[in-house]
Structure formats: structure tokens, C-alpha cells
Amino acid sequence: MEKRDLIKINDLVWEIAKDFRPDMRVPCRIYSSEIMLDEIFKDRSLDQLVNVAALPGIQKYALAMPDMHEGYGFPIGGVAAFDAKEGIISPGGIGYDINCGVRLIKSDKVVGEIKPFLEKLGREIYKEVPSGVGKGGRLKLGINDLNAVLQGGAPKMLEFGYGAAADLENTESRGFLSAADASMVSKTAKDRGSDQLGTMGAGNHFVEVEAVDEIFDGAAAEKLGLFKDQVVISIHMGSRGLGHQVATDHIKIMLGAALKKYKIDLPDRELACVPFNSEEGRNYFAAMCAAANFAWANRQFITYEIRKAWSKIFGNSDELKIIYDVAHNIAKIEEYDIGGKKKQLIVHRKGATRSFLDQPVLIPGSMGTASYVLLGQEKALEETFGSTCHGAGRTMSRAKAKKQIRGSELKKRLNEKGIVVNSGSLAGLAEEAPEAYKDVDSVVNIVERAGIAKRVAKLRPLAVIKG
């Protein structure tokens, strides 16, 4: 594929026509500037998007956000909606880390108040939130409690005593999906996840203490309870080994089922899919919902751990309240107008965030760079199945980052910018260097100009806690 194969709809939207390839059922639409498009052509994400456009039951467009890059099956930054009656469901359209997402917590404090305590706060959070590769947590659930968490998500953690009712009011789907069925999650997945609740993992997952650096929309900020120089805390993580195993298990089942029973033509194995309205489809969706509930429970327990750390420094943590919690790897059943008719669709968001009107959208930057709070806009519901970007993709391999950047020097560089770093691995730190990622400012700029989300505030890091 070349740039001349794309039709320019406007400065920020590009189309691959339905007749580009004979098996395409709908066109593709890509939200990107022309400059970023040149970067996108460096990997196979556009070919992956065309493959998505060929899947049965897809509606309107196969969509990609400006942070799109090559994934497994679907591109990351991809959005696709399928007819719930006649279309498919595909684990590749959600990702291995089911309900990887972001939670933002606000405090009443400003940067000046917290600065003398920043090192101590970073250390306390690092002590409270287990992080690192394969690290288990303090909360080791027996099978009955684990099943209850898989069914009940974040609300179940409240019943266990790890939060307040107000926490759920500002969580996407109130922190649980009722379609979950713990019996659809394999013993292997449960064994992988049983000691991982309240753990961060490693890689690009983190807890970050941040300051509100810039307000773009005063009225919207006030409504969210955000103000300049306010101290906030971001959590970025997902369903850990449990979610990864759910994806692995069901891709294997579907590869068998798709090939034999449903005779679906797969241009790519990682697009393994079955009719949503099938036993295998319903089973995967139920397991995906259970894994999503586990991720919300995870972020809820980590909130509890952060509150503990905060209380140790400041006496109590009543001021720590949830601004919002979003998923960016998930499938949801949502209703949309398609050709004048209301239709139930399975909206797959893989590295994409729901962006309903006036809903907070949380976009984490790479470590040490800005993050953003935005609000969803009406245009997202009209054009992108209520979706927007999720962050910035990598531009440099982990191996190259480790070769070019020394973890100790990066830590020193961040410290010199006033950012406290608590990390279990200097090599892991180097892998997540800001220069290894695309520019999140550009990505956010594009979604705002495209009208699918609107900037409210920019956050800058004060303390980074990671595995």
C-alpha cells in the first residue's frame, strides 16, 4: 500500500476505499495528520486495518486513531464495530491485556505543599504497590473470592472493604460488566491471576504522581474538580496474567472453531473470530467481561494501596477521589444508528478509549512526559463509534532503547527535571524512555482538531513508580 492509495477526506481523516481489496466489506478511515501518516506507513498497521475491514458483520468503517501502530490481528489504535446478530467477535480486537486502562485520582493539595514529601511519597507508593515482572501481591484470593471478583469487579472490592461507593460513580461501566461469567475463565487463567490483584506488573504500566500543568477549558476543569498546580495520581495497568491467559485460551478455541465450524476466511490467525451470536462467541465475551472486571478490581485495590501510602505521609486520604477510570482494550455492546435503524453492535476498542459526550478521557504520556485529560465529544458518536486515541505508540524497540539509553542516566535526567523515580529495574526504565515513544502532544492535538475529544488539562509528572 502507498500513500496514493489513500483518499484525503480532510486534513485529518484519510480513507482506504472499499474496492482497494476485493474482500473488504467496508472502507477504512484513519485519523491522522499527513506528517504522522508517513510514520504509519513504516509498519503494517494499515494492512491490518484492511484485514479488519474484511471481517463479517463490520459496520460503516474499520477505524484507526492517530496513535495507530502494528499489533496482533487488529492494529493498536483500532476501532471496529460488528452487528451483534450477524457479526463476529475477535480477541485480537481487544488485545491480550484485557481492560488495560487508566484511572485518575485527585487530591486537594498543590505542588508546593507536596514537594517536601515527594521522595517519601514515591517510596511509600513503591512499597505499597507491588511491581515488577511476575511479582505477586499481598492479596492472595481463594477460588471463591476470585470468582466473586471476576463476577463483581470493582464493586466486589468495595464489599471486601477496599474503597467507597463514590469510587464507582466515576468509573467506566461503574467498574464491572454484568455479562461476566467466571466459569468461562479457565483454571489456568485463574491460577495465573490469583496472586496478582493489586499489582502493577512491569513494562509501560505505572503509578504516577502528577501536577495539573495547564488548563485548556476552565469550566470543564472546574466540573471535574481540577485546578492549576493540583496534585493528581494516575494508574495505568490492566488484567495481568489472568487477562493474557483468557485471550490466549479463546484465540486457540476460535482458531479451531473458525477454521472448521464457521468457515470464516482468516487473512491473519490473530484475527481469529467467531460469530458473536455463537456458543464460542458468547463464552469469550463472558470471559472477557470477567477479565475486565479483574482489571477494574486491580485498579481499585491499587487505589486502596495508594491511599494507604498517602495516609502514612499526610495523616489520612479522604481527599483522594476518583476523577475517572477508562478502559482502552475492551469490547462493549452499544447501540448506534446505522442507515436509519438502531442496531446493537459489538464495539471493539484496541488501544482506543471510549469518548462519549462529556465523558472524561484519560491519555497517559510516556514516562516522564505529559498526560492529558480530555472530554468526549458528540462527533465521536457520529464518526468513530464514540472512540478516540489511548496514548502514544513506541517508535524505538526495547532492545535499541536499552542500548542507546542508560537507565541510571535517564533516572538522573528525570531527577534533574524534578521528577522522583522509583523503579525496580534500570533496564526497564531505559526501555520506557520518552524518546522511545511517539509525541503524545501531536496525537492529542489531532483528536481535538478532528472534534472527537477536547482537551481539558495537561498533567506533568512529579513522581514515577514502576516495575
Place this chain on the structure above:
Amino acid sequence: MSYKILPHTADLRMFVAGDSLEILFSEALAGMASILNKKIKIGAEKETVKREIEIDSPDQTALLIDFLNKALSLSQINREVYTRAVFKKFSPTFLSGTLEGVPIGKFDEDIKAATYHEADIQQDKDGSWKTIVIFDI
């Protein structure tokens, strides 16, 4: 050693080869072991743990990926790394046997899964087998 880590922007890409399919599978297992724990000495470890496995898949490429994912999940659950596979039965769509390995204190890499992306076992003119495996980390 017939595996090699190749460049990949976000995750890990491994090239693996073997004179037979069984050797290819064993080399892939060893390659994954070396990713999971960099201090593992393939071929020199005294394997003290054994796990029975049995897998069926639509074809040999899917069987390889499913085999690696089985080893991975057992690794993470039991905190072990498997450096050797002893096959009792082996065909392009079914295998049974034993994974042998050692307990480990920590993992060096958090592998989410072995993916089917770019995986395609092919036989060269000289009779050797090869493929790429990409691990989502």
C-alpha cells in the same frame, strides 16, 4: 543454539530453526526460557521439575505457538522455567510429553503470550525447519 532474538519495536521477535520439527520445538522452548530468565544455562541446567503436557492444534504452526503458551502459563503459575521437552508422541497436530526445567526466583521478562503473528513453520531445501515467533511482552 538455533534461536536468535531479532529487532522488534514493541515486543520480542525470535527466529528459531531445527533439523526436525521436534528439535525446532525444543529450540523454541529454550529460546523462550532464555527470555524469561537471562541466567538460565540451556543444556547445562540440572532439570529438577517436570510437568506433563498434551496439546492438539489445527496445524504445526499453531501447535508450536500453543506449546509455547502452555509452557509459559505453567512457568508463571509455578515460577519455573523449562529448558527441555521430552516428547512421548509428536505429530504436526498433536504432542504429548514432559517439560523439564528449574525453579526460578524471578522473571526477567513478562511475556503475555506467544502470538501467531508472523509464525509460519517452513521447511528449507536442506530439510531444516524454521519460523519466526513473536512474544507479546
